[in-house]
Amino acid sequence: MANLIYVGPTIQSLGFSQNAVFKGGVPTGLLGVYNSNADIQLLTVVYAAAGKTWAQTQTPGTPQHDAYNRLSKAETKDQTGTKPDGGNSEGGSGEIPDPYETPIPSKQKRSDGTIVNPADAYTPEGALKVVLQGGSTGAGGSDDLVATEFFSGSGDMTKNFSVNMKGFVISNDHTSDLNFTIAGLGTIPVLGDPTGNKKGEVFNQRLETFSSVKIVASGPFRAYGLKSPGTIIDVTEPNPVTSLAEVSKTSTSIQLSWIASTSPDVISYEILQGGSVIATVTNTSYTITGLSPQTQYNLSVRAKDASGNVSTSVSLIITTNASNIILPNPVSNMSAGTPTESSITLSWTPSTSPDVIKQEAAYSIDGTNFTIASADITVGVTSFMFTNLAANTVHTLRIVAIDSAGNRSTPVTLQAKTALAITNPVIDASRTLFLENPANLYSVPNPDNYFGGTGDFTLAVTVKVASNGTNAATILVSRWISAGTDNVMKLEFAWNNYIQANLFGMRADGTTNWYPSVSTSPTTYTDHSMYYHIVFEREGTTIKIYVNDVQVQQLFINLTDKVRQSSSLPLVIGEVGKMATFKNVSYYNRALSAAERTQNFNALK
Structure with missing residues (x-):
């Protein structure tokens, strides 16, 4: 009787299980495979009570030949009860272990006595079981562990196990040393066999739980993991409902x-x-x-x-049931309450259909694309508040009745407009002047407190200017007279509908006159029925004009250019004989941010 067990990718590709057991010799279809595929790893080979076998003919030193020799000795022991050579086994135990019965036949040892050859741990039935030898070995005591997930290689690799492992076994079958690394354990060397007899060191140790090992090797090795006997992967499907x-x-x-x-x-x-x-x-x-x-x-x-x-x-x-094609009656008598800047409340008389189970409220800005505000308004509820709406905007509001079959009534809509958003202007210590509805020719007290020197400033004016039909401009804010030598500034609405601002002062040298001017040209403002929110601002090396929160023009200046600090002239709002209606005038002794300018525009326009 002959027996064969081996593992390798080729045997699996031929349709056999990984731990195949063949009794009675090598199957005819596999003889050619033995001779032509080096990746088949023969763990236990054919032997017979008498005569040579195929394995016996292999080159001495190969796994097949070595396995044959071990099995021959085991057979002799079975027949005589003594070892053929009368001496000790490789491990010095005095008995020759039977590879078919003993989980760990190899007696190669490390100093801790825990060595095992991974290949020899396979029993004829395909079970992978390793009993750690020498009492308590490693963390966790001497409980048996089960060998699983055999693998091999001849170079660097990382093995990721399918379950958590409690121990690891690796045999170095090369002349050079290898090492492996397990997270939390570090890197451990496993010595090779410089004699070339494939008797390199074998590591066999219980470890803390791990699931991956990285191996660095330049030659062949064999290895497997050790798991707890209780580590079971549940693959049983539950009972059906x-x-x-x-x-x-x-x-x-x-x-x-x-x-x-x-x-x-x-x-x-x-x-x-x-x-x-x-x-x-x-x-x-x-x-x-x-x-x-x-x-x-x-x-x-x-x-x-x-x-x-x-x-x-x-x-x-x-x-599913056929559709109920009878639509429920729509709601009626819809009306809107007093809106706020972000909400509108609707009221209505509910549908008269008895099978209505809920009502839906939706809104739209364009009248086509609706946003559902509530999809489940309880039957009997006759009002709903739409919230988070855009201010000062017309909204189309819609109510639909829905019956138990999901049928929707004809929608009833109503248009309503939210209120204008109420905002406050920027108010802080930098705002040194605020005039609401000032009269024409208003004279600002303490005029030397404004515009002078090299500091930043913001002047904001909300004004409506009538067309005067002449070639003369309408002065809005000024500390200026024609041909004056004491002028400071001027903001005006030019006759050709440009808006223009001027400053008067000296260059940094103190002797050269400086008269910068910035205008909205070529942009004009021809609607004399509306209020314009005009901002004239100095910020660092620029002076700018904004109209209705849009920057229209800017002029670059020197940081040290100085506006005339003091003057005998008054700071006046408006001009004699000109029709300008002022809503408000503000002055800040700093440049406002973009957000602050927008805030003022919304509050003061």
Whole structure:
């Protein structure tokens, strides 16, 4: 009788299991494979009570030949009870272990006595079991561990195990040393055999729990992990549900119920529509919605356990009801309450249809694209407040009644406008002047407190200027006279509908006159019926003009250019004989930020 066990990718590709057992010799179809594929690893080879076998003919030193020699000695021991050479085994134990019966036949040792050859740990039945030798070895005591996930290689690799391991075994079958690394353990060397007899060192040790090992090697090695006997991967599917039934249905929905699976580890149930999972629940009923009227659906329910295994599906084929084509009556008598800048309240008389189950409220700015504000207003409720609306904006508001079949009434709409947003202007210590509706020719007290020197400033004027039909400008704010030598500044609405600002002063040298001017040209403002919010600002090396919160023009200046600090002239709002109506005038002794200018525009325009 001959027996064969081996592992390798080629044997698997031929349709045999990884731990195949052949009795009676090498299968004819595999003889050629032995001779042509180096990746088949023969762990235990054919032997016979008499005569040579195929393995015996292999080159001395190969795994096949070495295995044959060991098996021959084991056979002799079985027949005589003594070792053929009368001496000790490789490990010095005095007995020759039988590879078919002993989990760890190799007696190669490290100093801790825990060495084992990974290949020899395979029993004829394919079981992978290693008993750690020498009492307590490593963390956790001397409990048996089970060898699993055999692998091999001849160079660097990282092995990721499918379950957590408690120990590791690796045999160095090369002349050079190798090392392996396990997170939290560090890097451990495993010595090679410089004699070339493949008797390199073997590491066999119980370890703290790990799931991956990195191996650095320049030659062949064999290895496997050690797991607890209790490490079990649950692949058993749970029992299916029973008594799947249709509870109710409409033209657009179906309610299912079932009796729970009898498997104790079931944690949820998956509902499938046409073979695709559409929901996962923990109870034993579910309503599928959004279906089409008078349509057949294949619906299934299956149980799912804590390990992710799913049961056989239990199915029903159900057809939804025909659509109820009678639409509910719409609401009536809709009206809007007093709006705020962000809300409008609607009131209405409810639908007279008895099967209405809810009402829907929606709004739109363009009258076409609606946003649902509430999809489930209770029947009997006759008002709703739309919130978070845009200020000063016309909104189309809509109410729809919905019946039990999902039919929607004709929508009823109403247009209403939100109130203008109330904002406050920028108010802080930098605002040194604020005039509301000042009269024409108003003279500002303490004029030397404004515009002088090299400092930043912001002048904001909200004004309506009548067309005077002449070639003369309308002065808005000034400390200026024609041909004056004491001028400071001027802001005016030019006759050709430009807006222009001037400063008067000296260059940094104190002797050169400086008269910068900035204008909105070529942009003109011809609507003399509206108020314009005009900002004249100095910020560092620029002077700028903004109209209605839009920068129209700027002029670059020197940082040290100085506006005349003091003057005998008054600072005047308006001009004699000109028709300018002022809503407000503000002055800040700093440049405002863009956000602050916008805030003032919204508050003061």
